Amino acid sequence: MPTDTVKVKVIVTLKPTLLDAQGRVVKSALHSLGYSAVNQVRIGKYMELEISRATAGDAAALDATVKEMCDRLLVNPVIENYSFEVTE
Amino acid sequence: MPTDTVKVKVIVTLKPTLLDAQGRVVKSALHSLGYSAVNQVRIGKYMELEISRATAGDAAALDATVKEMCDRLLVNPVIENYSFEVTE
Numbered sequence: 001m002p003t004d005t006v007k008v009k010v011i012v013t014l015k016p017t018l019l020d021a022q023g024r025v026v027k028s029a030l031h032s033l034g035y036s037a038v039n040q041v042r043i044g045k046y047m048e049l050e051i052s053r054a055t056a057g058d059a060a061a062l063d064a065t066v067k068e069m070c071d072r073l074l075v076n077p078v079i080e081n082y083s084f085e086v087t088e
Numbered sequence: 089m090p091t092d093t094v095k096v097k098v099i100v101t102l103k104p105t106l107l108d109a110q111g112r113v114v115k116s117a118l119h120s121l122g123y124s125a126v127n128q129v130r131i132g133k134y135m136e137l138e139i140s141r142a143t144a145g146d147a148a149a150l151d152a153t154v155k156e157m158c159d160r161l162l163v164n165p166v167i168e169n170y171s172f173e174v175t176e
Contacts, residue, residue: 029161030157030161040136041135043134044136046099046133047131048101048129050127065123073114073118
């Protein structure tokens with residue numbers, strides 16, 4: 001039975017060419033704890049949006065809306081990349 | 089050809105029972121922009137770890153190590169849940 005909302009999972013990551021200061025700190029913390037096998041850590045954001053199916057329209061419309069929300073608010077396109085996935 | 093590192097993607101989310109203040113702010117910002125179909129936003133963290141395959145051991149050992157890293161440093165088990173996925 002389909003629910004009346006769709007869940008969209010958005011992952012936002014810093015562009016690979018940019019220095020991830022937070023990631024470097026976490027990496028050295030992991031090294032201090034003895035996890036020396038960790039070569040790199042990069043930190044990003046994760047967002048879960050619940051969107052009502054009735055207003056969202058079909059899959060293509062929903063995709064377009066999520067892209068627009070990312071471009072307009074959720075993501076800084078100058079320094080970040082994003083990907084998203086629609087689940088039920 | 090297998091690379092010499094594995095990539096582990098960790099998603100950390102606030103426990104569902106906790107109020108996500110940041111998510112509420114993003115939700116009302118989305119509403120102000122006209123995206124009224126958004127019912128809920130929850131914000132989490134995303135981490136990408138690169139672990140050298142030689143030191144990591146087999147899949148079970150790697151899983152155990154990542155769990156340990158999450159429990160010891162990356163996640164606050166009092167307020168957060170996590171899940172991870174190992175990719176090549």
